[in-house]
Amino acid sequence: MVFIVTALMLEAAPLIEHYKLKKDMNINNYPVYKNDDITLIVSGIGKIKSAMAAVYILSTFKCKKEDILINIGFCGATSFKYNLGEPIIINKVKDMDTGRDYYPDVYCGKNIKKGTLYCSSKPMFKEDYIDNNDTFIDMESSGIMEASQKFLYAHNTVILKIISDFLNPEDLDKEILKSYIKRNLTSIDEIIDELKNLNHSLRNPFEDEEKAVNILCEKLNFTEAMKKMLFKEVRKSKLKGLEPLSILNEFCNIEVKIKKEGKRVFEQIIERLK
């Protein structure tokens, strides 16, 4: 699953249209839009709201570590060497209140510039920013990082920022801002594809076997330790080129009434798997 968090509806709208997302009417806490593959949540502005929304969506949809979370939103740039509407993938987030740094592993967006992002808890204007660093500023990224690091692999959180201003975030034209997102939809598609490919190799090749072992262990009242041992033997058997699923199936209809009987069946299964 790909999870997208945006702060504003205006950031979300082009994505909802592009990915043909439908509003999830079962969820009232946040605006959530979905298709089979992508779930988007609009968090509101600020790092606390972004952290809450990220935790909400990752928990509600029972994310796995192999899932992807992309924070797509606007940022200000401190240097005029960048162009408005230009995308930046963030490799370091610095929370301006706590001084804490976050580092997503960036393995996507080869052709997109990478940079450090400062996360502020209030809108930042040119006159407020006294450092002379060439950097970017937003208001959500540290919340996203704080939340996602508990749930996902470090390479599966992407902070994608699009430059909306040069620290003059007032009176920005909404249509122009939307066009910045639209202009970057192809890059967003590519980022999603790259990460999906990367995660493909992480898929558990024993998913079916794991399910079968769980069902069998429940049916035959095997203990957790027995389940662990059985799964190890099943894995080994599959890696040796055998077909453990069909062996497990043979034992599916056996009834076990007493513990001793269960132990005997367990030993039989292990023997068959070897």
Place this chain on the structure above:
Amino acid sequence: MSRLSKDSNKYFFDSIYIEEDALNYPITKNIIEKYNASNFIVIKHYKDVFNRLNQNFSVQKQNQSLILAVKNKPFIYRGPDVCQNFGYSNFYYTSFLLNCIFDCEYCYLQGMYPSSNIVAFVNIEDFKSEIKHTVSKETAFLAASYDTDLIAFHSIIPYMDYFYDFFKDLPNLLVEVRTKSANDIFYKTHKPIDNIIIAFTLSPHEIIKKYEKHTPSLDVRIKAVKAAISRGFKVRICLDPIFIGDDVDSFYEPFYNYLFSQINPDDILDIGYGFFRMSKDFFKRIEKIRFDSLLFCENYSLKDDVLSYPDNLQEKIMEKHYKILTKYVDRNKIFSL
């Protein structure tokens, strides 16, 4: 994914993290100049990146980043019991680098570190001071290429160049540099010194293919062994780890015979011999990462918190192997645990 950049023969790091305190060291400056196309990220402490939650070891291995850091004390450690000391009671090891560019399925580093990114320490003078201090008190054996492969990393940071004169001036210190690399530039550009041993880890080519991803082939490694010998370096052959099983047992006899048809046994210093073994804790961690590895599905025997093959099996295989090896090398030149 190829780790070599397209426009040169350089190993490529997409991201290079640099500790604030490491910025002004010469090694850092060289790396910044050499890898100017990489993304440089300034960090406070290497552990902020290296010890993060939820890093995926295998994904990182395909996309390794480099972390330049300043190491704090200690700079050398007492050698662990699972490693051979080759008869030296004062056995130490040091780590200028954490992690390795190779990707061996059996490698204990996967269970030791939370990340497969490479940490390179830039404060080499601090290492030198502590090594010198230790050696001033006693004769010592120092394994300098544990937890990594210094020769394989030589084209990125030539630690062996930086330490060559230092080691040369410490006759009380015997240094072992263990490698699987075919890079022979160090042997070609330096004269051999009495207290450096180049220890080549060699395995049957079937084992290399099966378990030692991204490492040079047996023949290319043998070529490097020959290059080191021809330049007069002391060479140790490490037959470690040895695997046991119906599917691998037959590989070893032809391998030993081939090895000594290529290398004159009189030209080598000695042989290190050891079976696949690993601390129980590392094994448990790797079992979770390498869920598709048959090696980590097998049942091993546990002794002193170390998992390995049962003693009787080890003895049987060892006897068989020693029978072949002693055709070429004196028994007292073969060291095992």
